[in-house]
Amino acid sequence: MATLSQLYTMQEASLHNTKDDCWIVIDNKVYDVTSYLDEHPGGDDVVLAATAKDAADEFEDAGHSEEARELLESFCIGELDTSSPPIPELEISSKKQSSDYARKLTDLTKQYWAVPAVVVAISVVVGILYSRKK
Known part of the structure; x- marks a missing residue:
């Protein structure tokens, strides 16, 4: 597992978007929540829908408790590299x-x-x- 000083791009984080490999980004921190998906009270679909973007708004809107916030920190694997461009838009x-x-x-x-x-x-x-x- 990487240290908190590890930097990830949003593009890299967005590649981890399955039940077997799930990363989420909240407030520019990257979390590997794969092992928690089955235990998430809202179900794994809610978490999987929050991949490939900064899910801070969704996390806040759900009204997570202080205990949930502490648990989230235990899954932190690094920070988002904000100097890199966001995921490029697909040109149709x-x-x-x-x-x-x-x-x-x-x-x-x-x-x-x-x-x-x-x-x-x-x-x-x-x-x-x-x-x-x-």
Whole structure:
């Protein structure tokens, strides 16, 4: 177990977000609460939902007792490195990608519209020719 002087990035802390490996960050301190998940009175889901962010507000809103705060300190493994950037936001698409996507979608729509129209046209022609033979 690391000493309190150990620094962790939020990105590193966010990787520990499962029932088998759970870290939470509260007030820029990093806690490994994996061994406590089964004992947490609010259930492990509440704690797991608090991973990958500073969960100080959630911790305070829950109205934890002084005893709970002391217990939390026993799980402290280090501090958050506030000099590192927070977890980078996922870039869904850029404007260029968006316009490329729209153009490709339009092209596909035109192609898939043409196929049923051709099938209908051929069916009509075959129907007319078949009815003339009778």
